[in-house]
Amino acid sequence: MLEKITKPSLMVNKAITLDNISRMLEKTKAAGAIFRPHFKTHQSGVVGQWFRSFGIHKITVSSVSMAQYFALHGWKDITIAFPVNLRELPAINHLALSAKINLLVESIEVINALETGLDHISDVYIKVDVGAARTGIAIDNSEAIISLAEQIKSKLKLKLAGFLSHAGQTYKAKGITEIEEIARCSQKKLFEIKEKLKDPSLILSWGDTPSCSMLPELNGFDEWRPGNFVFYDIMQYHIGSCELNDIAVAMACPVVAVHPERNQIVVYGGAIHFSKERIIADNGFELYGYVVEFTENGWSKPIAGAWLSSLSQEHGIVNLPSTMIQQFRPGDIIGILPVHSCLAVSAMNELISIEGEIIPCFKG
Template sequence: MSHASSPLKSLTVNRPTLLLDKNRAIRNIQRMQKKADRAGLRFRPHFKTHQSAAIGAWFRRLGCKSITVSSLDMAAYFADHGWKNITVAFTANLLEGKAMKSLGRKTQLNLLLDSAELARGLPPFLPAKTPVWIDVDVGYHRTGIPWDDFSKIITVARAVRSEAKLSLAGLLTHSGHTYQAKSPLEIRRIHKDSLLKLRAVKKRLQEEGIHPCEISIGDTPSCSAANSFAGADEIRPGNFIFYDLTMSTLGVCRDEDIAVAVACPVVAKYESWNQVVIYGGAVHLSKEFLLDERGRRVYGYPAFPGNASWGPAERKAPIVSLSQEHGLIEMNDSFLRQTKVGDLLAILPVHSCLTADLYRSYLALDGKKIERRQSNDRG
């Protein structure tokens, strides 16, 4: 058997399996926690990436006390595992009022809104005074009030303050447009611009007598690449726990920081096409892709296992096609000679959040299984 599979042999993997390098993940947590501490920021990591009570415990042991999630169901899961301060960074859904009320009795629930209508609709579903954040759009254009629509933001803030069961926590944004940046320098420019806009909004609110008002930001590219967070009170990155090929391509992490990979068996080899086929398709990797220098879609890169983990991405061996169960890897002669049918390849994900969401558990490199939350978010 070639060296491409020997370090994984002891894990008894025979089908696509989500591997987790615990040491890398903990180093990623420690690095981000230290950055928040140095900047005097509240560290409220987003748990949507890992969705695991066991992994959440690693954060708690390192001093983390408050978290972010993307659904009430996810919030309930982590509340059941002892988390007492949870922000749901998704616009509050009035149709989930019953779940909101139940959850509000278990934990300090912090909600997100972007309209006076929502501010008036929430109180009947809240068992106690609840902090709410105003969702502000600083350029991503997904959700939120445009940052320069001061009139609407002030109207929403006043609506919040008029409700006895609501308290204004502040302004929250997700600068997701950093994912389209071409360099760490551009990410830092977007980050600086986002904070400038949020500080301008905060200043206008203060001029209207609306304070205190905190600022919460939360995208992994900014939180990884930036060292200055002037005006921010908390950060909410999530992807950083695992990182992925998108982040390493952006230049905000190294391949050696990527803490998850999908172990995929090699099931066929075609020398005449310079391709191998892996048991690992869209249902195992997701269909997220990067574009290579030729403009082709690349759905991941393999990494040959090293002594303790897997190595860097082999960018000369892209996954160029995915169907439901199959993945096709294009290899040059050198890689092709190293790879045999029956080997295991560690496939680094393009987007670890979506890849991890396809699995029920992680397999740590010491052979221990780490359970994930079983989602009810999709009905």
């Protein structure tokens, strides 16, 4: 499968991907919840088709451009899980001609602008900040949340669909107990808000791959929106969301230099392919990826004592055990499991399945 690889190429194992999708779907089904996977990770019409083969019809994206891309691929129910960008209202109006577009709001100002500027009636979710401190109204400010909900209900063009949260802090959580506490505590508060509004149809929508992967049961919320789980990555492995053999993507990188004197090889594969997402540990240790060897049907387990230790624009430096360094020659291909698969996919123009199929991706 590697004969045609001439430059950094993000290889996808379709079988692992399908397993990841199937497992998460079953978990949401068991809880009787809606599964609305986030497509910002794979960003591909082809991978979208793999989801569709499981009967999945609702999706999440993170930009209007990405919504346009997936609408063109036939998706009809798309939540843009990013605060409405008022500069893109004309594009949102156009999009709504071909798909149901669900919007995210957190201020009166944006609600008023939508009421004036939308050409259609739109479902809106209130973004509730459950502790990530990125966007949304703070969950403890229930008065402001309810007030915004009442405002939305008074508008002709807006239909309050529910409350949407992304517990980004689970990425820094210390294990399952803390994640369970974040989810349970947020669910309780969100449910109280929903109760006060006396509208049982309101949806509590919950995201983030760590909690969707690690919670034993996906109860409590009406909708789940994980994204990264489709491919997982080293970051998720470190958090505990997945096993190493659940990781479905590996960057194939040509070896361009071998330096036995410092137990390093240099690969073609840099910041513009992986992004500069990294994991830092004590003593200044930096990790940009684990190292694997490609096999007939995929890739090996990570090589113990090997890691992608540094990235510049096009170069990657790979540290290897001294016993292995002599195995590699310029022109060989080595595999790297990325730290953050979403950003690696976003940096590439396409994915390649280990069967050799070219899988085009959205370019934003």
